[in-house]
Amino acid sequence: MNAVAASTDTATLTRAEFPILNQEIGGKPLVYLDSAATGQKPSSVIEAIDRFYREDNAPIHRSAYDLAARSTEAFEGARGRIAAYMGATDETTIFTRNATEAINLVAQVWGRENLGPGDVVLSTLMEHHSNIVPWQIVCQQTGAKIDYVEVTEDGLLDQADLDAKLAAGNVKLLTVAHISNVLGTINDPAELSRKAHAAGAKILIDGSQAVPQLAVDFAATGADFYAWTGHKAYGPTGIGVLHGRREILEAMGPWLGGGDMIKVVSFESSTWNDLPWKFEAGTSAVAEAVGLGAAIDFIERIGIENITAHERALTAYALPKISALDGITVVGPPADKRGGVISFTLDGMHPHDIGELLGREGVCVRTGHHCAQPLMRKLGVPATARASFACFNTTEEVDALIAALVKAKEVFGI
Numbered sequence: 375m376n377a378v379a380a381s382t383d384t385a386t387l388t389r390a391e392f393p394i395l396n397q398e399i400g401g402k403p404l405v406y407l408d409s410a411a412t413g414q415k416p417s418s419v420i421e422a423i424d425r426f427y428r429e430d431n432a433p434i435h436r437s438a439y440d441l442a443a444r445s446t447e448a449f450e451g452a453r454g455r456i457a458a459y460m461g462a463t464d465e466t467t468i469f470t471r472n473a474t475e476a477i478n479l480v481a482q483v484w485g486r487e488n489l490g491p492g493d494v495v496l497s498t499l500m501e502h503h504s505n506i507v508p509w510q511i512v513c514q515q516t517g518a519k520i521d522y523v524e525v526t527e528d529g530l531l532d533q534a535d536l537d538a539k540l541a542a543g544n545v546k547l548l549t550v551a552h553i554s555n556v557l558g559t560i561n562d563p564a565e566l567s568r569k570a571h572a573a574g575a576k577i578l579i580d581g582s583q584a585v586p587q588l589a590v591d592f593a594a595t596g597a598d599f600y601a602w603t604g605h606k607a608y609g610p611t612g613i614g615v616l617h618g619r620r621e622i623l624e625a626m627g628p629w630l631g632g633g634d635m636i637k638v639v640s641f642e643s644s645t646w647n648d649l650p651w652k653f654e655a656g657t658s659a660v661a662e663a664v665g666l667g668a669a670i671d672f673i674e675r676i677g678i679e680n681i682t683a684h685e686r687a688l689t690a691y692a693l694p695k696i697s698a699l700d701g702i703t704v705v706g707p708p709a710d711k712r713g714g715v716i717s718f719t720l721d722g723m724h725p726h727d728i729g730e731l732l733g734r735e736g737v738c739v740r741t742g743h744h745c746a747q748p749l750m751r752k753l754g755v756p757a758t759a760r761a762s763f764a765c766f767n768t769t770e771e772v773d774a775l776i777a778a779l780v781k782a783k784e785v786f787g788i
């Protein structure tokens with residue numbers, strides 16, 4: 375089967391499961407090409423959340439009655455399925471609000487406990503702000519410094535620069551996106567972990583764009599921390615995940631204090647709960663966790679390898695067509711080194727105008743700096759337009775994007 379045929383099959387199989395797609399915008403079919411910003415939700419996820427509130431909702435972990443046991447089972451059951459899918463254990467799968475909160479947790483607990491003057495946190499120029507700003511904050515708090523690995527002209531992580539910066543011997547933590555949300559570049563967590571560990575550094579991988587697109591096995595990455603976010607992975611908003619190596623999580627103190635994260639509380643002091651609850655203070659996002667469990671069930675049912683192949687095929691189909699348009703510059707690596715993300719600029723038209731004109735044709739793309747201002751500066755552009763794919767997108771939708779771009783160029787006379 376060739377890749378485009380595989381792609382068509384996956385879209386045919388999944389499209390009807392996304393009720394939101396069944397609508398028109400201004401008389402045109404909705405073409406949703408913004409899954410890198412937030413994913414659409416299949417019916418099974420929407421129904422799991424609805425069913426939880428209709429049938430199982432009660433406080434978790436605390437009460438002795440049947441309904442509470444069911445609610446706890448729904449929450450912890452979701453954690454168990456997510457952990458198994460991600461090659462992690464229940465104890466090393468911590469629910470957070472999103473990837474941003476997961477990274478802040480590591481920065482504020484591990485970072486404050488382990489960083490000091492003379493230490494370096496090594497991020498990269500292709501990171502989302504959520505993998506930069508938490509490190510800037512903890513560096514200000516601890517006296518450590520933040521530095522960034524360069525990106526090559528073709529949008530790859532500059533391995534020579536990485537090696538040189540690690541060789542300096544002062545890097546305490548390397549923190550890198552598994553897939554860049556702007557360039558689409560796919561980094562290799564196992565290779566990065568090997569390099570970080572050889573240099574005596576810990577490593578955090580930001581898997582926000584990777585979990586919806588690629589098979590990820592936390593144990594196989596060799597990483598110390600792996601953060602991701604539910605709403606990009608067919609799940610609801612308000613839920614994210616931090617995986618961490620057990621011995622590191624056990625050595626870390628808590629972050630937020632309050633209910634659920636303690637064992638014993640006296641007037642003077644408290645003791646901490648076991649993993650993963652030590653890091654889950656307060657009432658958890660229970661329905662959201664249940665929804666994320668259903669999202670992982672959905673990905674497993676479709677097959678992550680089918681989703682990967684489908685998005686690869688769509689990207690390979692779209693890249694030459696978009697690049698061939700007069701005045702368009704695509705940023706990032708060739709199709710075989712990128713996920714389902716295509717960012718581009720168009721001479722003579724600001725990305726916001728592209729976004730608005732495409733929107734009138736029902737085509738939803740993201741425009742702006744994509745929360746990656748340092749990368750925009752490196753690319754020498756204020757913003758880009760970005761099309762991104764999910765399992766339900768079709769080659770016809772790529773054609774609709776191209777047609778809308780041609781029309782937008784005509785409106786601007788370019």
Ligand SMILES: Cc1ncc(COP(=O)(O)O)c(C=O)c1O
Pocket residue numbers: 410411472473474475502504505551553554555580582583603604605614745
């Ligand atoms: C690579 C990357 N990291 C982190 C995030 C932050 O995700 P969230 O806002 O859900 O925490 C995003 C969201 O765009 C992202 O693309």
